Amino acid sequence: MDKIKYRPIGMKAIRLLERRQYTFDVDVKATKTEVKRWIEGFFSVKVVGMNSHRPPKKKKRMGSVIGYPVRYKRMIVTLKVGDSIPLS
Incomplete structure (x- = not known):
């Protein structure tokens, strides 16, 4: 649970909800299997598929x-x- 940071709620994330797809921001070292186990255990749901990507860096x-x-x-x-x- 420490590796899942938060759930972004943007226009794309809201649009994906219609297709039963949920968005999570996780630690860079987290693997798909770790996140899948955590989501299935915590929310009592069955995960069918997962996609991941790293958004580009932005200067601050x-x-x-x-x-x-x-x-x-x-x-x-x-x-x-x-x-x-x-x-919620």
Whole structure:
């Protein structure tokens, strides 16, 4: 559970909900099997498929210092027909 950071709620994430696909931002070192086990155990649902990608880095400026925010991996999880995860 420590590796799952949060669930982004953007336009694409909301659009994917219609297809039973849920979006999670996870630690870069988390694997698909770890995330699948955690989601199936915590939410009591059946995961049918998973896709993952790393969004591109973006520069952040803090005064005169330019750096990058913490990296993460985005997982898109597809659930079995009839299963759902509450949004709250």
